[in-house]
Amino acid sequence: MKKMTKSSIALSAVAILGLAGCADAGSETIVIGSQAYYSNEIVAEAYALVLEDAGFQVERQFSLGQRDVYVPAIVAGEVDLFPEYSGNLLQYFNPEASETSAEDVYNALVAALPAGLTALTLSGASDQDSYNVTKEFATENNLVSIGDLAALANVTLGGPPELTGRPYGPQGLLTTYGVTVAFEATGETTVESLVAGLIDMANVYSADPRIQQLGLVTLKDPQGLFLASNLVPIASGAVNADARALINAISLAMSAEDLVAMNVRSVEEQLSAAVIARDWLVSKGLLN
Amino acid sequence: MLSIAEIWQWLFDVTNWEGRYGLVNLFFEHMTLSFSAILIAALIAVPIGVAIGHLGKGEAVVVAISSISRAIPTMGLLFALVMFMGIEFRGFAVTLALVIIAIPPILAGSYAGIKAIPQTISQAAKAQGMTAQQLIWHVELPLSAASIIGGVRIAYIQVVSTVVLAPLIGLGGLGFGIIQGLALRDFAQVTSSALIIVFITILGDRLIGFAQKLTAVKLAAVEIDR
Numbered sequence: 135m136k137k138m139t140k141s142s143i144a145l146s147a148v149a150i151l152g153l154a155g156c157a158d159a160g161s162e163t164i165v166i167g168s169q170a171y172y173s174n175e176i177v178a179e180a181y182a183l184v185l186e187d188a189g190f191q192v193e194r195q196f197s198l199g200q201r202d203v204y205v206p207a208i209v210a211g212e213v214d215l216f217p218e219y220s221g222n223l224l225q226y227f228n229p230e231a232s233e234t235s236a237e238d239v240y241n242a243l244v245a246a247l248p249a250g251l252t253a254l255t256l257s258g259a260s261d262q263d264s265y266n267v268t269k270e271f272a273t274e275n276n277l278v279s280i281g282d283l284a285a286l287a288n289v290t291l292g293g294p295p296e297l298t299g300r301p302y303g304p305q306g307l308l309t310t311y312g313v314t315v316a317f318e319a320t321g322e323t324t325v326e327s328l329v330a331g332l333i334d335m336a337n338v339y340s341a342d343p344r345i346q347q348l349g350l351v352t353l354k355d356p357q358g359l360f361l362a363s364n365l366v367p368i369a370s371g372a373v374n375a376d377a378r379a380l381i382n383a384i385s386l387a388m389s390a391e392d393l394v395a396m397n398v399r400s401v402e403e404q405l406s407a408a409v410i411a412r413d414w415l416v417s418k419g420l421l422n
Numbered sequence: 423m424l425s426i427a428e429i430w431q432w433l434f435d436v437t438n439w440e441g442r443y444g445l446v447n448l449f450f451e452h453m454t455l456s457f458s459a460i461l462i463a464a465l466i467a468v469p470i471g472v473a474i475g476h477l478g479k480g481e482a483v484v485v486a487i488s489s490i491s492r493a494i495p496t497m498g499l500l501f502a503l504v505m506f507m508g509i510e511f512r513g514f515a516v517t518l519a520l521v522i523i524a525i526p527p528i529l530a531g532s533y534a535g536i537k538a539i540p541q542t543i544s545q546a547a548k549a550q551g552m553t554a555q556q557l558i559w560h561v562e563l564p565l566s567a568a569s570i571i572g573g574v575r576i577a578y579i580q581v582v583s584t585v586v587l588a589p590l591i592g593l594g595g596l597g598f599g600i601i602q603g604l605a606l607r608d609f610a611q612v613t614s615s616a617l618i619i620v621f622i623t624i625l626g627d628r629l630i631g632f633a634q635k636l637t638a639v640k641l642a643a644v645e646i647d648r
Contacts, residue, residue: 202607229607295589295598296605298443319443320592321601322501326509327592 163191164373167204167213170197172407173261173341173397177217177365177388179411184380187421196407201226209248214372215381219261220253221363232301236260236362243366254367254378257385259393261341262363263302265291265353271334272351279354283313283335292320292327293337302359310359325350341390343398365393387418424609429617432610443598445618451594452622456581459520460528463577467525468570471532475566476558484533491526496584499523504591512591523584524577531573535566568638575630582623596622 164185168178175196182192195213198204205226207213220239224231227246233239240256247253265280272278275286283289297303298317307313315335320327325344328336335353338345345352365388367381396410415421432438439445474480499522503515539562547561586597599615602608 202604292592294605295443295602299602299606299608317442318592319589319594319598319602321590323504323509323512323592330509332509332592 163193164377165193165195165212165214167198167208167216168194168196169201169204170199172400173393174217175407176396176400176410176414177384177393178215179407180384180388180415181215181217181367181381183408183411183415184384184420185377188376188380190377208251208368208370211250211370211372214370215377216368218253218366218368219363220256220366221262221361223366223368225361231361234358234361236364239362240364240366247368250371252369254369255382255385257365257388259341259388259390260362260364261339261393263300263337263360264340264345264355266328266336266338266345266350267334267353268328269349269351272353277351277353279356280307280313280359281311281357282353283307283315284311287314289313289315289335290318290333291315291335291337292318292324292333294321294324295319297337302361306359310357341393341397343394343401346394346398347402383420384415387420388414424613428610429614432614438611438614443594443602445596445599448594448596448598449618449622451588452582452585452596452619455516455520455585455588455593455595456578459517459581460524460574460577462517463521463524464528464574466521467528467573468532471529471570471573472536472558472562472566475533475536476554476562481533484529488526488530491523494522496523497587497590500584500587500591509592512593516585516588516591516593520581520584524581527576527580528570528573531576532566532570535569535572536562538569539565564637568634571630571634571637575627575634578626578630579623582626583619586619 166178166182166185168175178194178196182194185192198207198213201222204213204216205223208216220236220243224233224239224243224246227248228242231239231242231246233242236256240253244253267277276282291297291304291307293303297319298305300306304315304317307315318327318333320333320336324333324336325338325342325348327333328350329348336350338350338352340352344350365385367385369378369381373381392414396414399405399410399413400407412421437444441447471484474484496519500516500519503519504512507515543561543565544557547557552560585595586600588595589598589601596615596619599611599618603611603615
């Protein structure tokens with residue numbers, strides 16, 4: 135019991151010191167977070183480089199895992215700036231959200247964000263769910279858009295286990311496009327399973343370099359089955375107007391192709407996020 | 423917060439038990455993967471363990487294998503084997519990974535079981551004119567059965583809890599509910615699936631423990647005779 139009291143005193147001391155540290159840092163240092171996802175880290179690095187270049191104090195808190203882990207940290211004010219994806223973040227705050235277009239999703243996200251957090255300028259670059267088939271399968275069956283699948287029987291869709299529970303999963307395919315599919319939870323091996331022919335169609339993120347590398351065909355989604363998920367910086371009050379302007383410039387400059395190209399460099403050339411982000415910023419004239 | 427009522431509700435919802443990824447199917451997949459791996463591992467490890475114990479040679483191998491096995495990152499092994507063999511052979515790759523995990527405890531149990539037999543017993547058997555084969559079949563195996571089953575018991579616990587990772591590489595099993603539920607933030611599903619896995623692990627452990635007790639009775643009788 136005595137031991138516990140001691141350790142709890144120590145703990146609260148640490149907590150107080152920690153809080154003091156935060157309050158102190160809040161006025162000067164901008165804490166930038168990123169997901170444990172290489173593509174996200176490149177964007178976070180771009181934010182960091184531009185802010186540092188403009189004389190801001192920056193602390194990198196990268197690879198903070200997945201949304202369940204880091205969103206509470208952002209809400210608690212431990213992280214000030216975070217590259218996010220509009221659709222997926224909206225779904226986090228409002229699982230019932232029915233918006234799908236980039237603009238609607240952004241507006242819904244702005245409304246859904248907790249007080250104290252701001253969604254900065256929406257980028258044209260997106261990284262969202264998409265349905266992909268092999269080139270052979272597409273030519274064989276004249277596939278361009280998802281609706282073309284309605285003519286086929288026995289289509290198997292592969293994706294992460296949670297796909298069955300998503301609005302754009304097998305159920306959504308049926309109600310939006312009249313397409314019936316069997317589902318295989320291929321998890322981390324979805325792309326490999328598609329190439330090996332174990333499944334006919336794969337749920338892959340649109341900025342995944344393998345779409346380009348393996349020549350996969352992304353089926354068009356004219357009915358807006360998928361909710362748009364564009365890059366959007368989420369900022370706390372610690373990010374001032376000057377800093378926001380710099381980050382917004384990055385959002386505006388980054389296209390979907392740019393994001394894919396940076397991902398390809400990361401996967402193929404194995405370059406660090408800092409190198410890739412710096413090269414891109416220089417090419418856009420955002421950094422000397 | 424998640425309440426017990428929500429877990430009950432999830433568990434008693436028939437739709438969660440039916441279909442390709444329903445609990446019934448997932449349970450059978452889980453058990454098929456587990457038992458085939460344990461069976462293959464036993465077929466490999468028991469003869470080797472018994473041979474090493476009987477001959478008294480190669481003990482270092484048993485020690486080395488069981489210590490190395492503690493350092494193997496299960497998930498890494500699983501992914502490495504699938505990538506190496508190709509996704510078409512994922513079922514085989516997973517089984518192989520599970521066999522690798524299951525071998526060390528069964529090997530150690532078999533070896534230790536034979537080793538623990540008092541030398542006087544084996545010497546008495548030899549003095550009766552038993553051949554090496556007779557000694558193994560009629561004396562050493564019956565006396566070490568409890569220890570071998572003890573090894574299988576540990577292997578069962580490790581394998582059943584490792585199969586939980588199978589959905590990551592596109593196979594089923596009860597881990598599906600945990601991985602899907604986490605992503606969907608459906609904590610009733612996560613907790614229910616986890617509870618079922620805990621239940622079958624404990625149940626299997628108890629059943630094998632019971633078999634262990636049944637076979638251990640013999641050893642006690644022999645010792646009383648002595």
